[in-house]
Amino acid sequence: xxxxxxxxxxxxRQKNNDDRGKFxxxxxxxxxxxxxxxxxxxxxxxxxxxEGKDPVAFDHDCREGICGMCSMFINGRPHGPLNGVTTxxxxxxxxxNNDTIVVEPWRAKAFPVIKDLVVDRDSFDRIIAAxxxxxxxxxxxxxxxxxxxxxxxxxxAFAAAACIGCGACVAACKNASAMLFTSAKISQLALLPQGAxxxxxxxxxxxxxxxxxxxxSCTNTGACEAECPKGISLxxxxxxxxxxxxxxxxx
Amino acid sequence: xxxxxxxxxxxxxxxxxxxxxxxVSLVNPANKRSLEIIxxxxxxxxxxxxxSLAEMGYKVKVFCxxxxxxxxxxxxxxGGINAAKNYQNDGDSVYRLFYDTIKGGDYxxxxxxxxxxxxxxxxxxxxxxxxxxPFAREYGGLLSNRSFGGTQVQRTFYAAGQTxxxxxxxxxxGLERQIGMGAVQMYSRHEMLDVVNIDGKCRGIIxxxxxxxxxxxxxxxxxxxxxxxxxxxxxxxxxxxxxxVTAAWKAHKKGAFFGNPCFTQIHPTCIPVSGDHxxxxxxxxxxxxxxxxxxVPKRKEDAEAIRTGKKNPNDLAEEDRDYYLERRYxxxxxxxxxxxxxxxxxxxxxxxxxxxxTGEAVYLDxxxxxxRYGRIEATKKGIHNPSEAQVNxxxxxxxxxxxxxxxxxxxxxxxxxPYENPMMIYPAVHYTMGGLWxxxxxxxxxxxxxxxxxxxxxxxxxxxxxxxxxxxxLADGYFVIPYTIGAYLxxxxxxxxxxxxxxxxxxxxxxxxxxIDKLMSVNGAKSVDHFHKKLxxxxxxxxxxxxxxxxxxxxxxxxxxxxxxxWKNVRVPGEANSMxxxxxxxxxxxxFLELGELMCLDALTRKESCGGHFRGEYQTEExxxxxxxxxxxFVSAWENKGNHEWELHKEELKxxxxxxxxxxxx
Numbered sequence: 001x002x003x004x005x006x007x008x009x010x011x012x013r014q015k016n017n018d019d020r021g022k023f024x025x026x027x028x029x030x031x032x033x034x035x036x037x038x039x040x041x042x043x044x045x046x047x048x049x050x051e052g053k054d055p056v057a058f059d060h061d062c063r064e065g066i067c068g069m070c071s072m073f074i075n076g077r078p079h080g081p082l083n084g085v086t087t088x089x090x091x092x093x094x095x096x097n098n099d100t101i102v103v104e105p106w107r108a109k110a111f112p113v114i115k116d117l118v119v120d121r122d123s124f125d126r127i128i129a130a131x132x133x134x135x136x137x138x139x140x141x142x143x144x145x146x147x148x149x150x151x152x153x154x155x156x157a158f159a160a161a162a163c164i165g166c167g168a169c170v171a172a173c174k175n176a177s178a179m180l181f182t183s184a185k186i187s188q189l190a191l192l193p194q195g196a197x198x199x200x201x202x203x204x205x206x207x208x209x210x211x212x213x214x215x216x217s218c219t220n221t222g223a224c225e226a227e228c229p230k231g232i233s234l235x236x237x238x239x240x241x242x243x244x245x246x247x248x249x250x251x
Numbered sequence: 252x253x254x255x256x257x258x259x260x261x262x263x264x265x266x267x268x269x270x271x272x273x274x275v276s277l278v279n280p281a282n283k284r285s286l287e288i289i290x291x292x293x294x295x296x297x298x299x300x301x302x303s304l305a306e307m308g309y310k311v312k313v314f315c316x317x318x319x320x321x322x323x324x325x326x327x328x329x330g331g332i333n334a335a336k337n338y339q340n341d342g343d344s345v346y347r348l349f350y351d352t353i354k355g356g357d358y359x360x361x362x363x364x365x366x367x368x369x370x371x372x373x374x375x376x377x378x379x380x381x382x383x384x385p386f387a388r389e390y391g392g393l394l395s396n397r398s399f400g401g402t403q404v405q406r407t408f409y410a411a412g413q414t415x416x417x418x419x420x421x422x423x424x425g426l427e428r429q430i431g432m433g434a435v436q437m438y439s440r441h442e443m444l445d446v447v448n449i450d451g452k453c454r455g456i457i458x459x460x461x462x463x464x465x466x467x468x469x470x471x472x473x474x475x476x477x478x479x480x481x482x483x484x485x486x487x488x489x490x491x492x493x494x495x496v497t498a499a500w501k502a503h504k505k506g507a508f509f510g511n512p513c514f515t516q517i518h519p520t521c522i523p524v525s526g527d528h529x530x531x532x533x534x535x536x537x538x539x540x541x542x543x544x545x546x547v548p549k550r551k552e553d554a555e556a557i558r559t560g561k562k563n564p565n566d567l568a569e570e571d572r573d574y575y576l577e578r579r580y581x582x583x584x585x586x587x588x589x590x591x592x593x594x595x596x597x598x599x600x601x602x603x604x605x606x607x608x609t610g611e612a613v614y615l616d617x618x619x620x621x622x623r624y625g626r627i628e629a630t631k632k633g634i635h636n637p638s639e640a641q642v643n644x645x646x647x648x649x650x651x652x653x654x655x656x657x658x659x660x661x662x663x664x665x666x667x668x669p670y671e672n673p674m675m676i677y678p679a680v681h682y683t684m685g686g687l688w689x690x691x692x693x694x695x696x697x698x699x700x701x702x703x704x705x706x707x708x709x710x711x712x713x714x715x716x717x718x719x720x721x722x723x724x725l726a727d728g729y730f731v732i733p734y735t736i737g738a739y740l741x742x743x744x745x746x747x748x749x750x751x752x753x754x755x756x757x758x759x760x761x762x763x764x765x766x767i768d769k770l771m772s773v774n775g776a777k778s779v780d781h782f783h784k785k786l787x788x789x790x791x792x793x794x795x796x797x798x799x800x801x802x803x804x805x806x807x808x809x810x811x812x813x814x815x816x817x818w819k820n821v822r823v824p825g826e827a828n829s830m831x832x833x834x835x836x837x838x839x840x841x842x843f844l845e846l847g848e849l850m851c852l853d854a855l856t857r858k859e860s861c862g863g864h865f866r867g868e869y870q871t872e873e874x875x876x877x878x879x880x881x882x883x884x885f886v887s888a889w890e891n892k893g894n895h896e897w898e899l900h901k902e903e904l905k906x907x908x909x910x911x912x913x914x915x916x917x
Contacts, residue, residue, distance in 0.1 A: 034525040049778045061491040063531045067322040089663050115830045129431035133424035134383045138303040138729045141381035148392030158385035194383050
């Protein structure tokens, strides 16, 4: 631990979903600028364990910005101050000595808090289960090159498919809307010929599930796009609305 | 040797699989509905297997410790997936992929399994494209390929630097579809703590609900462990924080033999360690070696000057750079297999040519290829006599498209812009070729208990080639287990679901509970991470890139002592009956403390060098791995005898289709 920054953390502590929860203040000395934000939390937890206190629970796994598990609301912004970066890829060089940093969990009705900074995001899985797939059983496929896809569409589908399902879009939205997440999957599959046969049903079912989970509506503020660590574009929401409207008119 | 039956079908290699597949026993659709299968782990192997088996009609339960099956660490694979499609018309074939994989594995993998893998590789790409996986494409709309290490053809399919993510999300969408239809029951935030055997067959698992802390019993006619590798035994690795050996280790203690535990892959291109606080290492994809040239300064003075900040790498003239891979291995150059590239980097750094503060880093430099791409682009755009800056800018655009996310990641972690300065890289633990021993059906030595993907030992021998892990995970899940499981389940159609009140479940749950109670009650002074870091250091120094008899013997003693101290002095805070990440870690580290000893024992026993297993005592004059085919052409399969004692069983490896030779990439 060779750093020279002193950081004050105000961290949301909540024992479980029934607990009201409150902020606790901790000071973490000797933080190195090369540490990731989560490594600073490792240091804090080590400190708490030695003091005989309960360490802070937080979700994290790959620590390379791709699994989508880490989910801290830092100084009022999901994944902190940088654009295009998840919490695990945020480094302390983005902060200054003697900074006070406020850390909260994602806050949304459809993401209930489990403990401290850990929330339940099963609602995202259920939206995918409602239609975020192409119905192709193993073994049904034809030769991969028998279906050419224009590079433009393939690239656009890839850009939408880059979503890591972290939920920052929901956390950033004043309405806790999941439109960016849902539309990214609908877009990816609508842009590819493989997804065409089911596109109408997909849009209807996924949107219905999204509403049933208690996510809010979209008011075109754009906070989701601004805070998305993978740069998922707002134009996906426009595409989803077209898909949904088209499907509703013909259904 | 008698206990091991690999069940490789008879007959010529080309028809082993197709013939077996057409004759293996089937289960009729009505019976499938009453057969239950438990899948532990939701990565490529787990998700693919669960979705495929549910589509066939089996009742499936899936368990993962993350909050969603989409988070499994397959998601982090960057570079690509191999398939013998020969779309590039460059001479690829099933045989060549088979040959490259056996040779790349330094002749320590089974011919039968590897040929099957090569055969189904093409189907995987078809399946993924049908699912909507957005692979990279050319302007004509067809799929694009690139090169990976250890091969001379372009057979790697990719989706920018996020191939694993796209493949996993494809498999995950198939899984979620089955969950939505009620064919799969999903248990996320659940960790498997034991397998339950009844009358010599695996019949279920004990799992802990990580939210409530409650232990649960689950019955299955068969159990599939798709739980990944154990690289985190080294503490620092490119694995996710949660990756662990617990499921495989519990299975091992309940009778499943462990195959080749010492075969570990050290990946040559990772971001170097920055300090004590480091929690994990980040890989820079092997695909970067397509366009990046690896070098260190030719003169020690220059290396010294760079280390102390007096010189900048860009100042060094071409003739002052040592492109050591191109120098030592002209035929494969920067694309030698991972084990070879890693050792070569270590050799240069040990000799004093390392380029960062710690002296443990080499350069991966894109300048030459960026300029080459820039000139090509200029020609395409009809710009004659472009300026240096123009070429640079055009070349940068190409590199951004190919590797943009990796370059961004590098900059984010190190604070250095890799478009301006060469990347600094160093080898790090990445993958484990070893794992549970399985037969051709992917069944362990416990009937009804299977291991798929990285969790088994089967296809990569002593060294895995790049872009082959994704291939193996999906092959096992989509195209192998759906057939081979019939060989077992066709005899289980009369077995009724066993109630989980059975004594065996009772006892297994009690054991799991008492271990948790024990961990909670030590109440010592040191955190779990304290022990994990110490273990990692022992493993890295003595069972890492180079192993020697003396060091391995020391390591075994040190691990034993550390394990004893762990159970006396670990502190696990909080409660067992609620979410408790420290308790989860403690259980996993306790298992690593046992596995580490077996890895060292295996490394000690294998008195040869092969692939990633490099014993300092056994090397050629040029410092290459020196195999001993007369005495060590076998798979080590270790049987647990309890009390940290093991018995070695050997599965002899026969090469009937490939002439075994010294591996040469020169």
